Amino acid sequence: MASTDPLKRALKKEGLRYTQQRQSVWDELCATDDHRDAEEIYLAIRQSELHVSRATVYRTIDVLVKNKMVRKLDLGDGRARYEHKMNATHHDHLICIQCGKIEEFVDEVIESRQDEIVKNFGYKLVRHIHQLFIICDECKTP
Amino acid sequence: MASTDPLKRALKKEGLRYTQQRQSVWDELCATDDHRDAEEIYLAIRQSELHVSRATVYRTIDVLVKNKMVRKLDLGDGRARYEHKMNATHHDHLICIQCGKIEEFVDEVIESRQDEIVKNFGYKLVRHIHQLFIICDECKTP
DNA sequence: TATATTCTGAGACTCATTCTCAATAAGAAA
DNA sequence: TTTCTTATTGAGAATGAGTCTCAGAATATA
Ligand SMILES: [Mn+2]
Ligand SMILES: [Mn+2]
Ligand SMILES: [Zn+2]
Ligand SMILES: [Zn+2]
Numbered sequence: 001m002a003s004t005d006p007l008k009r010a011l012k013k014e015g016l017r018y019t020q021q022r023q024s025v026w027d028e029l030c031a032t033d034d035h036r037d038a039e040e041i042y043l044a045i046r047q048s049e050l051h052v053s054r055a056t057v058y059r060t061i062d063v064l065v066k067n068k069m070v071r072k073l074d075l076g077d078g079r080a081r082y083e084h085k086m087n088a089t090h091h092d093h094l095i096c097i098q099c100g101k102i103e104e105f106v107d108e109v110i111e112s113r114q115d116e117i118v119k120n121f122g123y124k125l126v127r128h129i130h131q132l133f134i135i136c137d138e139c140k141t142p
Numbered sequence: 143m144a145s146t147d148p149l150k151r152a153l154k155k156e157g158l159r160y161t162q163q164r165q166s167v168w169d170e171l172c173a174t175d176d177h178r179d180a181e182e183i184y185l186a187i188r189q190s191e192l193h194v195s196r197a198t199v200y201r202t203i204d205v206l207v208k209n210k211m212v213r214k215l216d217l218g219d220g221r222a223r224y225e226h227k228m229n230a231t232h233h234d235h236l237i238c239i240q241c242g243k244i245e246e247f248v249d250e251v252i253e254s255r256q257d258e259i260v261k262n263f264g265y266k267l268v269r270h271i272h273q274l275f276i277i278c279d280e281c282k283t284p
Numbered sequence: 285t286a287t288a289t290t291c292t293g294a295g296a297c298t299c300a301t302t303c304t305c306a307a308t309a310a311g312a313a314a
Numbered sequence: 315t316t317t318c319t320t321a322t323t324g325a326g327a328a329t330g331a332g333t334c335t336c337a338g339a340a341t342a343t344a
Contacts, residue, residue, distance in 0.1 A: 159340085159341065159342080160341095161340080161341085179331090180331080180332080181331090196332090197332095197333080197334085200331095200332065200333075201333095220330080220331070221330085221331060221332090222331085222332085
């Protein structure tokens with residue numbers, strides 16, 4: 001019965017126990033499609049009755065990232081951000097350098113070009129980071 | 143006579159004084175084409191007779207980055223890396239996830255595709271980060 | 285030379301993240 | 315269920331890159 005539950009499946013695979021805390025971290029990450037940092041996840045869970053520590057939030061996120069349920073983003077502002085990968089396809093990000101707003105983009109031309117570049121070097125692409133920094137409409141002073 | 147010296151020109155423009163310490167940081171950054179962190183720059187200068195503090199290394203690098211003489215890179219390993227931009231054209235990086243080796247690439251197709259993506263959103267591209275993580279030949283176990 | 289201003293270095297500080305370890309909870313076994 | 319073993323948790327200490335402070339040193343200006 002646990003095989004359809006991605007959290008339980010991942011924990012079993014890792015030889016880890018299922019706990020309320022781990023469930024709450026995963027639930028909170030899935031609650032929005034935002035790109036939030038660990039503190040935001042921590043505070044959101046604290047809003048509810050459940051008690052979770054920062055350490056547990058970080059530790060659980062690590063498991064989720066390792067099992068490809070969550071993506072970790074480094075947007076250059078000194079703290080990692082996370083987004084769940086439930087029924088999400090690969091995409092990269094546009095970031096407003098003024099307000100931090102994040103938008104997503106996909107471009108097949110770039111994706112295949114990346115593979116080609118790496119192939120020309122004789123390597124294999126493991127992963128990539130592609131971020132476009134812009135100034136969004138609200139932040140543009142006319 | 144100072145107008146041909148990029149350091150003196152930048153310092154003048156910023157209303158800052160020319161000092162031995164600032165010269166040494168710039169010299170050390172130009173000494174190699176590597177992508178080094180602040181500690182490496184600091185230690186390299188210390189190898190010579192000149193005394194420089196970490197604070198001054200960081201402060202000087204900030205001035206150089208602001209004046210586009212040096213590029214700051216965030217390769218995801220927790221500390222910033224720097225490369226001088228003397229007679230260097232724009233490029234992005236391939237990084238070995240095993241040994242950290244860095245190689246450079248340029249791709250005009252990707253560069254123009256980026257502009258197009260951003261234009262479709264109605265924005266203007268300020269800067270971008272594009273990193274391809276691979277496993278290099280030496281790190282590949284056959 | 286005298287005076288005003290900027291720079292510098294040592295080390296304190298910040299802040300996200302990781303670590304420690306005693307108390308607690310999960311789950312296997314009985 | 316109760317017991318027993320082991321993993322998990324939380325509080326706060328530790329870490330580490332980078333920043334800040336401030337008194338003394340250096341530089342520019344008069
Ligand atoms: Mn996203
Ligand atoms: Mn480079
Ligand atoms: Zn904005
Ligand atoms: Zn390698």
